[in-house]
Amino acid sequence: MNADSSSRRRTLVPRCAVLALCLGAGTALLSAPRAQADLPGADAQLTRAPYLTDATTTSVQVSWATTTQSRSVVRYGPPGDCTAYTATSPTLGNPITVGSERQYGNTLTLTGLTASSTFCYRIFTGSGTDLLGSLPTPSFTTPEAAGSTAPFTFAVLGDTGETTNSGVNDGSVNVNQANVHRLIGESAARFVVQTGDITHPGTSQTQYGDLNQTGPDVSSWFGPSYWAEPGMRIPLFATVGNHSMTGTFTSVWKQPAVTAASGGVFGMVDYPSYLGSDPISYPTSYYAFTTGGVRFYVLDAAWGNSNTGEATGGPCGSHCAIYEQDAHAHWLAGTAEYEWLAADLAAHPSGPKFAFFHFPLHSDSESEPSDTYLAGLESLLADSGVDLVFNGHSHIYQRNSTTPVSYVTGGGGADVSTVGTTGCSATDAYALGWSYSRDRGTACGAAPVPTDDAQVYHFLKVSVDGTSVTVTPTNSLGQTFDVRTYALTP
16 A cells, blocks of 8 residues: 555545436546445356456456356357357366355366457356356457457556555445446456556455455455456456565466467566565566557566565665566566567567556656666667556556656556655656545646546556557546547557
């Protein structure tokens, strides 16, 4: 949690009486989603709704959890024939512990798909029980082929999965995160890239949670008001963050196909001691994929908070000690990730490129400031023609007029924090923050000062159309702001 966040309590008043738009488009106020203890219509055995990962033009992974252990089955096909094909797991579900319950995780890969095509599916137990019950059949659309020029949209968000709602962590619904997730579901995004720290304050199966259990730091991601519904339809590409440093991350967000295709890494990696840190095994994830002519780089720029050794953070101080350790592990010449990235960039000299990673190149947050140890990475990206960079870690919104242009999108659900407390940088074109201790908004650049913390919680809708890309930040009220269109590198 950010240093500026406080436990200060205030009365929360729903903005509307029903979960619907209350005003016109662009100025809508959204009601607080009602907390629910399950997913109405689903079979009682389903504890974690199906969610999609590892999306390619020919395959996608579907994962879910149940109260009973069996072989898993997915029936899928094109619209109108959703049970044309069947995938069956060769093994029983994997035991996991979520809160006080033993559950069973299931994952199946759907193959034989085609690019830019819609498919529908339903999930079953080995004995034939339809786990979606009376729920509608979910559908998804595969990514565009690498050479396609058809327009497509994706979403970006970061620093999510917290049960704190506007400074209050009593286990009730985090209204701002719930609205952000729902708006992503309505955005026509083909897929989502998350910029790290999917759950706060840590990464555990309990924090990810399920459809039934509630409480502080319980079910902050897979709870029924959050990713349960959009996750059935929109694949997510996850990024490691400093709060993701357990094997739970790699077990939940499997990405084998995209990792193998790009020669990347996805799994637990043993790191030696750097600057007096303890030798340690951390989840590590970096890979690349191309869709619609754009090369996506999902990178690992993160390090655990409790393993900084003798790192000082340089002039930045203790906030940046994890940055210093990350640089030694990932971003010095000769490190595995740096050399992999340099080689892949060289192998793709032309065409648009986007990069996603956790620690921010430029941030005017006092508690999560700019990572100056990534200067070499920033130069590599700029020299290689990367168009846009998307970061998290700082729980704010910030757009930087740098080369490449970089965004900080850390307002996906974790308690947001202030910007510009010690000044706004010259390259900070537009930034939004909020102080719970002072109960007021903060801003830098051309941004107006927010009047509600809900204006700081947000995601980015990114639309690619030929040689242009439009980034449309959208706050949890459904309002858009700081919309920008860029010409892409040919």
